[in-house]
Amino acid sequence: MTTAAPNTAGAWGTLETPLSTEILDTLATMGFDTMTPVQAGAIPLFMKNKDVVVEAVTGSGKTLAFVIPIIEKLLRREDPLKKNQIGAVVITPTRWFCQFPNPGNVFDSELAQQIHSVFDLFTRDHPRKDQLTVGLFIGGTTSLSQDVERFHKSEPRILVGTPGRLEELLKSGKLVNTKELEVLVMDEADRLLDMGFSQQLSSIIAQLPKQRRTGLFSATMTDAISELVRAGLRNPVRIVVKVQDLVHNQQRTPSTLHINYIVCDSDQKLLQLVRLLENETGQDQGARKFIVYVATCACVDYFYKLLSKLLKERMQVFSLHGQMDTKRRTATYTSFTQLPPAAPAVLLCTDVASRGLDIPDVDYVVQVDPPQDPKAFAHRAGRAARAGRQGRATVFLCRGREEVYVDFLKLRKVPMVRAQYRLADNTTVDNKHTEVDPESGEEKIVSERVDQDDSNVDTFIQSLRKIVKVDRDMHDRGMKAFVSWVRSYSKHEASYIFRIKDQDLGRVATGYGLLKLPRMPELRDAKDVTFKAEEMDWDKYKYLDKNREAKRQREAAKPQKQQPAKPKKSNEAWSAKRDAKARKVDRRTKKDRKKEFLKKRTHEEKEQAEDDNDDGEDDWNELAREERMAKRVKRGRMDQNKFDEMFAGDMDQDE
The missing domain is CATH 3.40.50.300 (P-loop containing nucleotide triphosphate hydrolases)
Structure with missing residues (x-):
């Protein structure tokens, strides 16, 4: 089922299911008098125990659209949560720099931290905050043992964190009791899947009760999210917040x-x-x-x-x-x-x-x-x-x-x-x-x-180079930046538009204020490179940092050792395609040689076996003939002297 969010959103007090007084007071303190369309669309459905899939443009207020329903649902429980029981889980991607729009509070550099801070605004002074304790668990910042200890101390009712660490916590024996879980939220769901967390998400969902409310929030909807919806949601309502331009597109x-x-x-x-x-x-x-x-x-x-x-x-x-x-x-x-x-x-x-x-x-x-x-x-x-x-x-x-x-x-x-x-x-x-x-x-x-006629551009470039000439460290930074840009540009996902071969890398280097071009395969193979190197005495080009400059001078004063000649490397630009192809051909040649050798050896062994069989058959036939003649002698049908003459030659030959 798909529904569009309301075009106009009213005041918080107009919701069909009224919000608690503490929530309304906090919203008023934050200066949020009215709801955004995504909040007006998602919150009532969440409160009515519906699963929701929310697709809304960036900056539309998605965070409050799930924070408020989670708090309200936990406050409305008939039986309070007991030791180690959790009521909600919020999963977010990692390593994003975020802040909730509150001028008086500055938060850390994780999306999970932002959401934790929003929860804190509503729960820190709440009279029932023991039922609304929020635990933040982010992989890479603390060890699992530290997070387990922190869980025991704080007894959180709401878990906010990244997929990897939340999965580890839920698998840590009987640490977390999920039987009373009310809500699961996956924020920035498209990014979660893009970053390769699908396996962790499936593992987390498998450990949660099926009788829960689930919400997926994302700025864009992808096929991967559709698969996740089918796996983890029950008859969800899809809320789409669209923007219309002047021609209604x-x-x-x-x-x-x-x-x-x-x-x-x-x-x-x-x-x-x-x-x-x-x-x-x-x-x-x-x-x-x-x-x-x-x-x-x-x-x-x-x-x-x-x-x-x-x-x-x-x-x-x-x-x-x-x-x-x-x-x-x-x-x-x-x-x-x-x-x-x-x-x-x-x-x-x-x-x-x-x-x-x-x-x-x-x-x-x-x-x-x-x-x-x-x-x-x-x-x-x-x-x-x-x-x-x-x-x-x-x-x-x-x-x-x-x-x-x-x-x-x-x-x-x-x-x-x-x-x-x-x-x-x-x-x-x-x-x-x-x-x-x-x-x-x-x-x-x-x-x-x-x-x-480029006179203003040339003047600007000279001002850049003047800054770079003051400190050799600036030259090093510029070269590193330029090389990293070339690598990044060559890996662009829209490669049919952004093609490195279409770029005049000399102009790029000029725009960076470089004094000279770095040695790199792209520049060696590029044609019509537009760049004019700066004429200067590189031996006198110094670092402002005295320690780095002293090290540079020590390195320059060392006698140059004769290095053994190195095999010529491939000129492939940022890849080993040519080397890989050569290795593939070499492996194929070796494989064919081995196959031919085994085939030849098998053929020789077969021939030898046949020769051995032929020799055995000849010996057997000779012995059978001798036995038959011996029986004839015994029966008186053949003279003994004739028998001796017949087989004496063969005996002498064997000896």
Whole structure:
């Protein structure tokens, strides 16, 4: 059964099943006077003991749609939960950076932690909080034995955690009693399955009672989720929260989010980013809080250093990615979220912050590099325009084949409009024109390179290189970032649009402000690489860190040892396809040789056996003949002398 969520959502007090006074007071304290459509659709069904499958755009308020029903159902139990009994389980993916929209509270870097914090807002001062204790269990942060000990101490009634650790807890003997479980919730269900947790989910579901309520919450619905629905839900009601654009077509992004794209060359992306940031923060009504996405962790580290220098007098720059330790990641997030709304700031990050992140005052999202997974695009852009606020998002696309990405996203119900190229004087210019295809006669849009004959671009690139020249560490970071970007781009899921062979890697390296190109197979095999290396004395190029510089000088002073010649390696770009093919051919040759050898040996053994059989048969026949003659002698039918003459020759030959 499928139902659409209400187009308009009323006040919390209008629900058919009234909420408890404590819940209503907490909602009022948080400033949530009315429900969102997904809350108005899901909460009544949950309260009526229905299984639900909720598909809603990012930022639609899905968390409260299951937190409130869980609390209400546990409070309405006739018999209180006893020792080791749990009433609800909430399963979430791991390693996402999240926060619930409450300016007074800053939470840790897990989606599970966000949900735990939301529960805490409703339960910490509740008069019956002993029946609403929430336990947070995340794999990788604590050991299983530590979590078992914590379970015994706190006796949680609601378990929130990641699939692996929850599965281990439920399998830990008689630790957790699930007989009285009321509700199972799987949040971001599509991501749970994408990350390979289907086996753990099946194991968890198998250990829970069938007479329970189950809810699946996700921004997108996939075939894998449909399979999970059939396996774990009983006649579920599917709730779909859709957004209608101006021409009444469905879209997967909030209507308050305006997405555009800028077409430029790869060496102009960082320039366009800086101009966009400067222009927005220079306006009285412009954006103040930005999230900027790049492809890899190494790119975050490098561009953070560059932008901190380029924008130091205009705005604060923060960096966030999955390779940071939890303490540093939390500190960065805390600093960014606690800035005043009017303070200009940029959070530079990877897809670690593409889902679940809910900063109340993000105005603008910029995607310097489109995500590898196309499904992450809407989640990235959705970090703005949360909870009905207005927001904007921009993605940079390189001229040429990448422009097809616009039509690709349109098919995925993510509408975008083209934005103009930004010039140095804060004006914009339309960098496209229409041409007629001579073969088909159809008109097509062609983007052209602009920016006053590249003089402004060259000036900007020189400013980047000037920063890089100050510290050799910047050069190392830039090389690492560039190489990681090439690897990431070559593994893009939409590979028919994002093809590494279509990229001018020299322009990419120029846009990174590199002083020289790294040695890598892609550059060795690439044609028409546009790059001009910086002329400089590399022996005098120093690290600002004295210890690193001292180490570099010691290494340089060491006599160079004559290294033995190494076999020439394959030039395959980031893969061992050619080597693998050679190994396969070699294995096949060896296998054929072995097969031929065994066949030949078997044939020889067969022939030898036949020869042996022939010799045996001859001997046997001779013995039988001799025996017959001997019997004739015995019967008097043959003379003894004649017998001796007949077989004497054979005896002499044997001797």
